[in-house]
Amino acid sequence: MQVPISKQLRQFRKLSVGLKDAYSGSDARSRVQQFDGWTGRASSGDADTTDYDHADTVKEYYDLCTEVMVFGWGESLHFAPLSPHESLEQSKLRHQRLMISKLELQEGMEVIDIGCGIGGPMRQVVREAAVKVVGVNSSEYQLEKAKSLNAAAGLDHMVEFLACSFMDMGAVADGTFDRGYAIESTCHAPDKQGAFAEIFRVLKPGALLWGQEMCMTDEFDPDDDRHQALKEELRHGIALNDIATMDEVDRALEAVGFEVLEAKDHAVAEDGPTTPWYQPMSSQRNTLGNALRRTPLGRRTLFGVTKVAEVVGVFPKGAADVIRLMDRTANAYVAGGKTGIFSPLYCFLARKPF
Structure with a gap:
């Protein structure tokens, strides 16, 4: 089913307005160039760069890229295990409902959303479970x-x-929340064990935590140059300080006191046919509107259109550079998924002991 031209124009107009609001007249092109150099600054031993703060890099990544992410992926900025008979949106909703079920949410509970993004999953949690949520985020724009x-x-x-x-959630007292969830957020932590320790602190004894991590799989060979190159491309494009293995995630949870109740890579099918999690970014098996936003050809077309739109002032200067950055990241996702060395769907359920 094709998307009417009028709807496509509304989507582009919404993206234009969103980007102008996000950049507020700043030089987005130079900001992208600065972001592109973050790996060098992080690893440099120069005296001028020893104060590098990865949290600032992550914040800048989302301030720059959120509107483009929403344009291509919707309000829930996370991956989900896909079914051949579902749209991406339906699969994400099913995945959120799995999380809600695993957390055993009850009306009136206090829940913390760690790295809440623009709140897509949060709104579903509130609608379906009638719980109160506190969203934590360092990006003022996303908030x-x-x-x-x-x-x-x-x-x-x-x-x-x-x-x-x-x-550092110092404004939150120890043992505040009944439940917590962290969807593709703690993968950005400069110190995973430190992140889990702070989450452990703000949860009540007996509280459950659901997490979704981006991880290297057992297929990753650190001695394989191609694997290492793909890991670095992913790390750069997603603003990850490092990419943990699944075992490393479990060990970090247990080291701070969590009991890991269950953990699995939801990118691996247990039964029945599935669609690869990266398929929306690699295949033409989309509606016309989604293909224009997600596939390689669509992303290249969007880049070209945006370059022209910048000249006439429809899009802010530098918007095309952000789209090119997102295209590079999407290509890295697909390559990581096709080789089987990377998964954004390592999900765990952990408990803080009583």
Whole structure:
């Protein structure tokens, strides 16, 4: 089914407005260039770069890229195990409902959303479980967007926000929350064990934590140059300080006191046919509108259109550079998925002991 031209134009207009709001007249092109150099600054031993802060790099990544991510992927900025009979949106909803079920949420509970993004999963959690949520995020832009979307959905009275890094939630008292979840957020931690220790601190005894991590799989061979190159491309394109193995995630959880109740790579099928998690970024098996936003040809077309739109002032200067960055990242995702060395779907359920 093709998307009407009028709907496509509305989507482009919404992207244009969103990018202008996100960049607020700043030089996005130079900001992308600065972001592209983060790996060098992080590894440099020069005196001028010893104060490198990875949290700032992650914040800049999302401030730059959120609107393009939403344009291509929707309000829930995470991967999900895909079914041949579902749309991407339906698969993400099914995955969120799995999380809600595993957390055993009950009405009135206090829940922390660690690295809440613009709140796509949060809104589903509030709708289906009638719990109160506190969203933690260091990106002020994402927080303001989440607040606006929550208000539009009539859910703002159920949600509060904390503008800080999840590495240091000092404003939150020990043992505050009944439940917690971290969807593709703690993978950004400069110190995974430190992140889990801070989450452990703010949860009540007996509380459950659901996490979704980006990991290297057992197929990753550190002695394989191609594997290492792909890992570095992923690390750069997603602003990850490192990419842990699944065993390393489990060990970090256990080291701070969590009991890991279950953990699995949801990218690996147990029964029945599945669609590779990276398929929307690699295949033409999309509606016309989605193909224009997600596939390699669509991304290249969007880059070209955006370059022209920058000249006439429809898109802010530097928007095309952000789209090119996202295209490079999408290619890295697909390569990592096709080789089997990377998965964004390592999900765990852990408990803080009583």
